[in-house]
Amino acid sequence: MIQLVPSQDNEQVHRLRDYSFSNKYIGEKRNDFQYWVEYSTTIGAYDERKLVGQLLVLPLNMTIHQTSYKMGGIGFVCTYPEFRNRGIMKKLMIRALEEMRKNGQSVSVLAPFSVSFYRYFGWELFFDKLNYSIPSEAFPNFGNELDDVKRFSFEWLEEQLFEDVCTFYNDIAKNMNGFMKRDGAWWKRIHRREPDSHFAAYYKDDKIQGFVRYQIQNLTFIIKDFVVKDYLAEQALWRYISSHSASVYRITGNTAATNHFGFHFNQPQFKKELVQDCMVRIVDxxxxxxxxxxxxxxxxxxxxxxxxxxxxxxxxxxxxxxxxxxxxxxxxxxxxxxxxxxxxxxxxxxxxxxxxxxxxxxxxxxxxxxxxxxxxxxxxxxxxxxxxxx
Structure with missing residues (x-):
């Protein structure tokens, strides 16, 4: 039987997710998952009263050519192994499409565990992502400038700076094809899942022009967000990142493959890997x-x-x-x-x-x-x- 999962079965949702994926959620990640179980369209497959398969449709948004659409983000798709190959997933996917249409979510995005599986149900690849790894000898060098960069972190949050970052991100997202606008709930999700995030925001004439969100782990500067208004802001943030050269040996991150990433670096020859890890579908x-x-x-x-x-x-x-x-x-x-x-x-x-x-x-x-x-x-x-x- 396929139905929306009632709140009294939320613990079964957690158990099925934890069994099906390699990392068991604890602490803030578990709290975050619980939030989305409650606010998403959570669809389950039941064997009598036992939940044996599930997926979540997260209520999100997506900007497509400057129009903001309600978007259904498909996630946490799984079944217990003893119930696979019974057509359960097909029924869940069809029900998800019906629910999204009913909820006005005319577009859907997911991260596929198998492209061919989701392609069968109508989703298609739509973004070529470039993962990059820059060794210390290839760190970009844009000279020395006295840039106005303000730094904070989730641990030592500065409310006004964080508000500037959130507003700036959404202003950029309105004009970037494919971007999601981030509301408070989504920023809380990022906070719960990546609490060690640091922020560096670049200002010009007292107005934010760009920011980078990052983590430093194992001598690596890991870029999570890199959002700028123009080339001057991009240069300023790369100067900030490269200033860590005494304490990190590598910079990693990702960007769009269409960006010709690194072309303007003094040493553009470093590891780049093309990744296709998201799919889109028009629901209605x-x-x-x-x-x-x-x-x-x-x-x-x-x-x-x-x-x-x-x-x-x-x-x-x-x-x-x-x-x-x-x-x-x-x-x-x-x-x-x-x-x-x-x-x-x-x-x-x-x-x-x-x-x-x-x-x-x-x-x-x-x-x-x-x-x-x-x-x-x-x-x-x-x-x-x-x-x-x-």
Whole structure:
């Protein structure tokens, strides 16, 4: 039986999570997990009264081309081993899609344990992350400047500085394709999970222009957040980071692979590794497209979606010159005017990961060149970046 997990079964949720994952939650991590069990849509599979499978849909948000969408973050997906290969996970995923649609979460993101598994259910890769490791001999050198950098930590919190960081982050997130705005609950989650975090905020003319959140462990400077307004702020924060060269031997972090990371460093040759560890899915195509920020609409465009697990998406859509989204009869439109995509490919295209021409390679029918051109003009081009984890 698949149902929403009642609060009296929360302890079973903890037991199933702890059994299924390698690290048992204790202390603040357990408290954090309990918070999200309570505030998420927690879906369970039951064998009579025993919880044998589960997933959480976290109530989050996501900025896509300057529009903020309600987003369902899928996490803590697991079943007991003796109940696997019985179709339980399929039922949980279908129920999750239904619940997200009901809750107005028109987009979903997850971190896959298996890309092929979640691709089967309609999620698709959408962000190429670059993990980097910079040895001491390659630390960036941007000269000596008297930068206005203010430092604090979760342990020795300075309320005004922290408020500046939170506000600055959300101001940047509003304009960054793929970013989540962080509310107080999300910052508390970061605090509970990474309590040793330090912050360094760069100010110019008494206004914050960027910050780095980091930890120092095992002689390594570990960058957790690096968010800046411009190149001057980036240089200032790298000067701050490199000033630790007497006490750390390595700098690690991650960034978008599209950033040409390290290009402007004096020594750009260091270890970089491409990682694809997050997937996206449009849950409700009509609702999503109704809010989408189009670049340029020159003529009506037609879109057909194949979606085996969210039947409400299997429609022929017309996007009018005004950006209105209508469902039309399929036999009224010839195929070469229609962009016909699976929900996976459509999801990757509409968030900016795939171009229209790249997506069209996977189309069921090859549309006319004029049709592709209209879509190229209509869609925004910014590549997505997503750094959160749940």
């Amino acid at each position: 195509v009509t609702a999503f497209l109704s809010e989408y920020s189009w670049a340029e609409l020159t003529e009506p465009m037609y879109l057909r979606i194949q979606d085996h697990f969210a039947h409400w998406n299997e429609q022929l859509y017309c996007i009018t010159n005004n950006g209105d989204v209508e469902i039309v009869e399929s036999d009224l439109i010839v195929d070469d005017k229609v962009l016909s995509l699976s929900i996976n490919i459509f999801s990757a295209m509409i968030v900016g990961y795939l171009t229209v021409s790249e997506a069209a390679l996977y189309a069921k029918h090859q549309p006319h060149e004029a049709t592709l051109m209209a879509w190229e003009q209509a869609l925004r081009k910014e590549k997505p970046s997503f750094y959160e984890y749940f």
